[in-house]
Amino acid sequence: MREPKYKLDESTYSAGRFANETNDCAVRAFATAACIPYADAHALLAKHGRKDRQGTWRSTQRKAWEESLGYTPKHVVDHTGYTYQAMTLAAFLRRFTRGHWIVLTRGHSFAVVDGVVYDHTLRPRCRILDAYRFD
Secondary structure, three states: OOOOEEEOOOOOOOOHHHOOOOOOHHHHHHHHHHOOOHHHHHHHHHHOOOOOOOOOOHHHHHHHHHHHHOOOOEEOOOOOOOOOOOOEHHHHHHHOOOOEEEEEEOOEEEEEEOOEEEOOOOOOOOEOOEEEEOO
């Protein structure tokens, strides 16, 4: 089985005025998937209720996505109508090899761009609760 590709790059977000930011996985995922600067993603999520150094509710994320993109990203549903609640990240990467995605797991968000995971942890067996396509 092919191991998933990961991009583990903290340098993009750890410098400047956001050096003390924590619990910002939703900001990082949004910036990466939507191809916008971290500062813009941070400002949009803050506008919709995200507080510095705190996590972000899913409803807050969706509001910011809609405002930024002008549309709601596609919530992935399979042909039988069930969401991919039992799918692992490794299975997701095998099935969806192209596109810009935000993947939500329990208490965490990260981006997947063309089959590469942009995250700070290596968790191929994590269970996906929701996945949104951004292109």
